[in-house]
Amino acid sequence: MIILVVKGFLNSFRYALAGIVCVFRTQRNMKVHCVAATLAVTVGLFLRLSSSxxxxxxxxxxxxxxxxxxxxxxxxxxxxxTTEKHPWAKVAKDCAAGAVLLAAVNSVIVAVLVFGKRVLS
Structure with missing residues (x-):
């Protein structure tokens, strides 16, 4: 019984990883976000950011x-x-894309606050 629980638990990680790989392979914007993340980490290492x-x-x-x-x-x-254009399908897709935009704007604001403070001082 314990083995089945552990196997199911490990499978959930495998499925999650497959989803992450799928998004990275199929979505251009995910690649752009990963490049931006790599740049942010590189700048952070160079500037020796604090833990916070x-x-x-x-x-x-x-x-x-x-x-x-x-x-x-x-x-x-x-x-x-649906393969048809439907107003609710558009709402769902637009709202999900809007959530990404909000997250990206947040990350730019955080980068300006964290890196800007370091560069200007």
């Missing part, structure tokens, strides 16, 4: 990546439900 500054940067990065993954899931689900 790293928390801000890392949370912002993962917030954007998670939003992009959710956006992809919403788009896939809507596409699965």
């Amino acid at each position: 500054e790293w928390v801000d940067i890392v949370l912002s990065i993962f917030f954007v990546l998670a939003a992009e993954a959710i956006n992809t899931a919403v788009e896939a689900a809507v596409n699965l439900c």
Whole structure:
């Protein structure tokens, strides 16, 4: 019984990783976000950020990546439900894309606050 629980638990990680790989392989914006994240980490290493500054940067990065993954899931689900143009399908896709935009704007604000403070001082 314990083996089945552990196996199911490990399978859930495998499925989640497959989803992350799928988003990265199929979504151009996920690649853009990963490049921006790599740049932010590189700048952070160069500027020797404090622990609290790293928390801000890392949370912002993962917030954007998670939003992009959710956006992809919403788009896939809507596409699965209908091939016709429907106003509610547009609302679902637009809202999911808007969530990614909000996360990305948040990350830019955090980057300006964290890096700007370091560069200007």
